[in-house]
Ligand SMILES: Cc1cc2nc3c(=O)[nH]c(=O)nc-3n(C[C@H](O)[C@H](O)[C@H](O)COP(=O)(O)OP(=O)(O)OC[C@H]3O[C@@H](n4cnc5c(N)ncnc54)[C@H](O)[C@@H]3O)c2cc1C
Ligand code: SF4
Ligand code: SF4
Ligand code: SF4
């Protein structure tokens with residue numbers, strides 16, 4: 020089995036028999052194409068997003084060695100020079116008081132064709148939205164913002180952390196140039212002010228909620244309960260990652276992709 | 284002419300921590316300083332004034348590599364402040380989660396040091412071995428603690444839910460099946476570290492060790508009166524470094540200490556070796572102890588027992604302490620709750636304890652071994668680093684070599 | 689296509705007498721789960737189980753046939769089954785999960801499978817999603833209004849509720865009460881008004897009462913997985929089938945109801961868009977097929 024086919028099998032995206040020929044062609048193109056050059060940039064994050072990437076156990080080695088080139092963050096690069104990249108995965112929010120982080124982010128924007136907010140800290144600020152400084156040894160570090168507040172962000176993968184699967188699927192889509200699959204990630208680049216309250220203001224208040232429970236299932240901190248068929252937010256547990264609203268079937272609806280994935 | 288060798292994770296721009304070594308003409312380190320330059324997100328201040336329930340949720344996000352010890356130290360500090368006695372099954376589940384995390388985390392460390400120790404022909408074997416072990420260990424964390432990376436279900440007063448009997452049996456069978464694999468893995472790693480032929484005495488220092496328990500952690504063995512914390516300004520004799528350093532310096536009996544698997548092995552398992560090789564051996568061997576503990580707990584966990592105690596969340600402002608032996612060493616969180624709100628919160632994370640010890644531990648050997656010394660502590664910096672040697676006179680980079688911390 | 693993509697549609701019912709007795713219609717949901725559990729095709733199923741309050745269901749993980757049967761029958765109010773899927777995979781330790789879901793719940797599940805942003809290690813564990821048809825759902829208080837106020841019945845005496853033939857039905861031990869459906873209009877939850885899916889178009893297997901006689905169900909097999917399991921259950925004799933063309937009222941009624949639902953919802957969607965209110969679906973003018981589920 021080719022690498023791509025194995026990855027697809029792993030992700031439960033096995034091609035339909037009648038489509039096999041087409042898929043093989045895509046793979047061939049993918050294999051002939053230059054590998055995307057990916058950089059990993061770590062700002063104020065917890066490294067959980069990369070840990071999650073590494074939990075693609077069965078395909079990790081292939082992914083990292085055969086499918087993409089990690090050109091920054093893990094391989095030999097000249098100290099002061101960030102290379103040109105096709106995609107920069109930026110983890111963590113950016114501290115406005117930390118000159119280096121701000122400068123580095125600016126440089127990433129210059130060097131990378133696509134800047135991806137990797138994880139909720141980079142995408143929405145996540146729990147660093149609650150930062151307010153005053154702590155030793157750097158009491159001046161107080162303002163943490165999603166990276167889109169400072170630079171143009173092309174796509175976002177929210178999640179605290181994003182699941183291993185969505186990371187692998189995104190990378191595979193990138194390799195295949197599957198822009199249809201990536202469209203929601205492009206749209207989510209603009210979703211920077213996230214909170215569990217969004218379910219109330221953008222779904223329940225808008226007469227859209229149908230009590231399915233997807234939000235509560237998706238919440239990684241278990242900040243949500245279902246109460247009389249509507250989400251009930253425990254704000255003491257909410258980290259403002261935005262996952263609940265992103266997963267809600269009434270926030271955006273990727274019908275074509277779902278039909279495709281189901282073989283319809 | 285004295286030179287400075289600076290090892291900085293990936294570069295100034297991606298800074299996490301830096302190792303600055305002064306070296307003599309032979310390249311031997313005469314003075315080592317290691318410090319963190321990660322921006323301070325201010326978790327302790329963030330949590331002050333919030334509901335106690337927020338503490339473990341935010342605290343686990345200190346680090347995605349070792350979130351479990353932070354979560355456990357956080358809930359234990361809260362349990363202590365609120366005077367909660369957690370049910371037996373909850374305690375077993377917490378111990379199970381930490382043991383699984385130890386196995387996972389030590390395996391990750393082996394992945395990170397593979398470039399140093401694993402010869403080309405064994406590389407795939409080692410990496411696959413790591414992945415296989417991690418998969419099972421994380422499966423346990425997912426099921427028992429709700430989420431594998433930021434565990435949602437470790438709660439003040441115990442755990443959110445017990446697991447089902449089906450889950451217990453499944454986990455027990457998988458952990459048992461993992462045992463021969465872990466044994467083989469440990470043998471492989473210990474052998475490879477020995478084969479490397481690192482100089483005898485590398486990384487040996489005279490600082491005391493600090494540990495509270497064989498595997499889980501015990502607040503009774505952490506004496507707050509013997510603990511002091513100073514600012515980098517009064518620790519580093521280099522003003523520039525002191526200013527850039529982002530973590531405080533914790534001391535025990537006025538001294539910097541070593542925490543971690545070697546410290547635990549020395550105090551509780553009769554292990555007498557010291558230095559870099561000893562740290563790797565102790566860490567690898569600990570995977571076996573942790574897995575045995577997982578199997579033992581899974582054999583006897585009562586899945587119908589309650590796992591969460593009732594408690595009064597108002598609190599009396601008692602200073603609660605959570606002391607957890609994380610993979611990288613003692614992780615202490617302190618919390619005070621009164622009027623239902625967290626009044627004070629503080630964390631002494633494992634790498635912070637080791638930071639003032641790691642630098643001096645590089646002294647007396649060639650600076651090329653510096654990264655080996657640092658990596659032996661498995662500092663919580665999973666990112667790649669460069670070694671550069673900066674000429675003091677014109678500050679040009681005279682050597683640039685990739686290392687991985 | 690108002691009935692979604694499917695491989696086959698048949699009339700079917702469980703051959704098990706006990707299931708026939710307690711199930712809502714042909715007992716397809718319960719029969720499929722019992723069969724899949726027996727054959728180890730799933731190791732548990734999320735169902736709308738009973739709670740202390742009669743007629744108020746809660747998502748429950750069923751790991752035995754008894755637990756599946758305890759949840760049989762339709763409750764016309766919220767049971768956020770998707771919520772329980774995570775727990776089924778975590779604390780319950782299930783790796784092949786079955787679930788029953790109304791169409792909107794399937795949307796949450798399928799979206800999570802295609803885009804599992806924050807949902808780790810669950811997408812590939814959904815082994816069987818049985819969808820049930822749905823015209824609308826009600827807040828619990830609406831049910832209380834129908835039964836206590838409009839029918840003058842003690843809710844504790846009600847043994848079964850049903851919607852069909854233009855009426856809302858309540859069965860007690862020895863009587864049958866009805867309420868014309870126009871009396872229930874305006875009591876459904878608001879989110880249903882833009883729902884374009886009547887027949888659980890995204891299920892592996894979907895089923896409902898409309899189209900077949902009492903005691904039977906209409907069944908669509910839609911995905912490969914759904915087709916395999918359903919056929920195996922029929923072959924094993926736990927489900928019996930008839931050609932849909934041989935039964936009354938047949939697909940025609942189903943098509944009509946599905947078309948009506950979609951047409952009505954499409955109008956609400958267009959109206960909402962005109963008012964500037966958010967809607968996750970396209971307006972009719974933006975679609976090739978205005979009745980497609982997008
Ligand atoms: C709100 C609602 C509206 C419906 N509207 C229609 C309709 O307009 N036309 C039509 O043909 N059929 C409709 N149905 C489906 C129908 O009532 C039967 O549920 C279906 O035919 C299955 O019957 P069965 O005998 O195969 O299932 P059974 O073997 O009786 O099992 C039914 C299963 O459905 C689950 N369930 C019950 N209530 C809920 C709920 N509220 N949410 C999620 N799962 C639940 C139960 O846990 C059980 O597993 C509706 C169902 C619901 C819940
Ligand atoms: S989004 Fe979550 S996992 Fe990612 S860096 Fe932030 S806290 Fe860590
Ligand atoms: S996911 Fe959306 S529609 Fe479903 S219960 Fe939550 S808010 Fe309501
Ligand atoms: S409720 Fe949960 S999923 Fe939603 S933003 Fe808060 S933490 Fe994230």
Ligand code: SF4
Pocket residue numbers: 229790791792793822823824825879880881883884885
């Ligand atoms: S009508 Fe649609 S939205 Fe309403 S409950 Fe049924 S499936 Fe859900």
